[in-house]
Amino acid sequence: MKAAIYPGSFDPVTNGHIDVVKRILKIFESVHIAVIKNPEKMPLFSLNERVRMLKECFKDNKRVFVESFDGLLIDYAKKKKINAVIRGLRAVSDFDYEFQMALTNLKMYPAIETIFIMTDHKYSYLSSSLVKQIARMKGDVGEFVPKNVKKALATKRRK
Ligand code: ADP
DSSP: OOEEEEEEOOTTOOHHHHHHHHHHTTTSSEEEEEEESSOSSOOSSOHHHHHHHHHHHTTTOTTEEEEEEOSOHHHHHHHHTOOEEEEEEOSHHHHHHHHHHHHHHHHHOTTOEEEEEEOOGGGTTOOHHHHHHHHHTTOOOTTTSOHHHHHHHHHHHHO
16 A cells, blocks of 8 residues: 555654654555644643654654544544554554544445554654653653754743
8 A cells, every 4th residue: 555644643753653764664665643633631842842843753754644623533533534544553552542533434425544653662652742741841752752852841931
């Protein structure tokens, strides 16, 4: 298959997300990172900030496209004419929600396939929420996120 969609909040992008993108590119020719405009969780970073940070991370990779969407993922997928959706799985705790989402999407749009990429064990504990928590408490997030995100987190904290 040619292209895949990798949807998520990316609030903010972490090294775990970046690893998933690199691994998607071993299978697919291109990946469309689709940033959810209004995730249920109240995001720390605005949609523009989340998109900008992702674009900075992949500016040298012509096979990565960073976009945003509002509404249902299946509608975005139909519009893009891309049927493969990638999600990452870290722990068993991710499974219930992901299973429910994948089956619901399949029910609503039978052409869609959700493909799960297992986290690299190095990143299995890593989440955007954890990174935000550490940053809030002035901890060093340098090991968990790219440099531009570390800077953006520090700026947010000072605001
Ligand atoms: P969402 O709010 O849609 O879960 P996230 O930005 O938290 O958005 O995650 C986007 C996708 O990336 C999800 O499929 C999530 O499971 C996956 N993901 C997040 N962190 C990691 C990680 N450390 N390793 C592998 N996959 C991850």
